Amino acid sequence: MTADNMFRTVLVANRGEIACRVIRTLRAMGIRSVAVYSDADAGARHVREADTAVRIGPAAAARSYLSIEAIIRACQDTGAQAVHPGYGFLSENADFARALEAAGIAFIGPGVEALDVMGDKIRSKNHVAGYGVPVVPGIAEPGMTDAELIAAAPAVGFPLLIKPSAGGGGKGMHAVERPEDLPSALATARRVAAGAFGDDTLFLERLVTSPRHIEVQVLADSHGNVIHLGERECSLQRRHQKVIEESPSPLLESLPEGEAVRAKIGEAACQAARSVHYTGAGTVEFLVSDDSPDEFFFMEMNTRLQVEHPVTEMVTGVDLVEWQVRIAAGEVLTIAQDDVVLNGHAAEARVYAEVPEKNFLPSAGTVLLLDEVPGPAPRPSAGARVEVETARGRVRVDSALLDGLEISADYDPMVSKVIAWGEDRKAALENLDEALAGYTALGIDTNVEYLRLLINDDDVRAGRLDTGLIERKMPQFTFRRPGDAELVAAALYALAAMEETKQQEPEGNPWKRRDGWRIGAAAPRLVSLGTPDGGVATVKVWPSAAGGQATVSVNGGPRLTALLQFTARHHPVLTLNGEVSSYTVVPVHAGPPARSWMEPDPRILSALFVGSGGWSCRLEVLTRESRLERVLAAIEREEGAADPEVRSPMPGTVVSVSVGNGDTVQAGQVLLSVEAMKMEHQLVAEVVGTVHVSVTTGELVKAGQVVATIHADQPASGSATGTGTATQDPTEQRKEA
DSSP states (O other), X not given: OOOTTOOSEEEEOOOHHHHHHHHHHHHHTTOEEEEEEEGGGTTOHHHHHSSEEEEEEOSSGGGTTTOHHHHHHHHHHHTOOEEEOOSSTTTTOHHHXXXXXXXXXXXXXXXXXXXXXXXXXXXXXXXXXXXXXXXXXXXXXXXXXXXXXXXHXXXXXXXXXXXXXXXOTTTTOEEEOSGGGHHHHHHHHHHHHHHHHSOOOEEEEEOOSSEEEEEEEEEEXXXXXXXXXXXXXEEEEETTEEEEEEESOHHXXXXXXXXXXXXXXXXXXXXXXXXXXXXXXXXXXXXXXXSOTTOEEEEEEEOSOOTTHHHHHHHHOOOHHHHHHHHHTTOOOXXXXXXXXXXXXXXXXXXXXXXXXGTTEEOOEEXXXXXXXXXXXXXXXXXXXXXXXXXXXXXXEEEOXXXXXXXXXXXXXXXXXXXXEESSHHHXXXXXXXXXXXXXXXXXXXXXXXXXXXXXXXXXXXXXOOTTHHHHHGGGOOOOOOOHHHHHHHHHHHHHHXXXXXXXXXXXXXXXXXXOOOSSSOOOEEEEEEOTTSOEEEEEEEOOTTSSSEEEEETTOOOEEEEEEEEETTEEEEEETTEEEEXXXXXEEXXXXXXXXXXXXXXXXXXXXXXXXXXXXXXXXXXXXHHHHHHHHHHHXXXXXXXXXXXXXSSEEEEEEXXXXXXXXXXXXXXXEEEETTEEEEEEOSXXXXXXXXXXXXXXXOTTOEEEEEEESSOOTTOOOOSSBOEEETTOOBOOO
């Protein structure tokens, strides 16, 4: 660095993929990076990639990543001259910025004025309106009670949107269609807002139907220079949470006067930034009418780096993090508005550890096999790849994952972002689809299959987007199930693993052999596999005498010829009746490992993760006992037997209990709410009966833990029931950074 005032050491007050991304730019700038971590993140990727790392507390964010005192102490202990907050956590906290200033540490972000004004959604809306920035009609006054909001709602009009004044990212937002639904929605929104931001102030806005969510990236320095770097289209959302983002907007690109609209909305964003003397990188979000694209309304300003900032970087060539650091160090922004050119098209997909089929239930687990970036894997000494050239353009992966990393329920379930660039939108989306098809993270559930379904939807490909598209399309998506090919591949893999184990054992009595040997024709080998839906699949295998092509039958079906070959250790290729399929497979073993490499491996193969084309599933390798358990459970489900025990779907914290012991509950009634991975899940009763709740608010629960028991008043004849894990109400809110 040539600037005398450039920072020598910067602390990154965040975790996960954004911490890794910031550290990458700091390294390129020659700046020493300091990571901070909680006990849950001691082995995390950002800790490994930083020049040094400091423990700041236990897993709970309130005592680690949200602890201002712990962050400042870490700065003082490491000599950090500045803090980059990333996004989420303390990134938009004015008290944090004040505390850093008092300690003589630079905040790589805007000034306190911008944080104060834009951090309050009511104040910011009224503020920018005074500077000529158009705003959505609504009621936005501080301190309004539920009764006052209910009284004001008819003037706003239905449908309307409840929004928390503090925070952002869709947390606590609720669309309300009818007046009678408003009181309960306000109660839920206040609870979520209070828990996420410490402030339950709410306001109401007119809900713009079929809206486009378009945001503008701005950069501003302390010398009066303000520019915008074009727009991002973020209309593909699920319950106000962005899923796919792209730049430029296909809406503006489709308009003959698109450049004029871009200039107009860009200037409005710059005016919002000027109104608070903004410095650094920020994003101004607008609602844009699909019918009248020249009409747009200010929603909020995010006074930080956005999750989706890479798409802007891909089309402009500007490193936003580098300019955040330079501006915070007092440098002049040397990029003029005329220098900004949008080159090609970029699209980003957010990868979450979750199960879309189960109402996007977050998933915990351990990453057993990881391959995120297209192309051959580099040598271990070469370091992690982030961006590569492809046949269609470029692919970049911002990730927090590592082989062997445990994904816990303590934090947001977003684990990585896949960003693809192409010369035009068609090339970018095809490039993104190919990258997602090759994305492998076995050992955890991800939403990659869902992302591919979404970006290959006809309306998405045509650019016909709005914020309600995902909700309309989701019921039409068909998710892949393990078919005969996957079951046969798993069975042959399991048998091969058993044979390898057998070869390590001493020769014994032929009557104890497990290969189907008997006098006369060999009996088939039976492999029972537990499928993700709780079912059982049985594969019969008649090995060939030469050990090559086998004959197989799935669930008593016709006999097929099968051959499993390996191109690499975890990459088998199956030829089933002449059809070839490639997979990635990783085994899971039960039991303690061998005490030394000289001993046979005593572990038992218990499961296989099988993946291909961005899809994956876990197949249990069943014993006689575990097979019987599954068969009996399936019989109970078919007969409609209700499990009286209500279980938490994953580890988390009980945030509210809606019923008391001895209460009579109805089917579908909310019993309690569990927060996991910054998402609130409402668990509801499946049958009518008397409830006994076994947990209290604030209590930590494990996955599968019984949280309530319902004693049915009478048999629920003819009604379908669940499998013992409580149904989740679809009104859960992701508390995303």
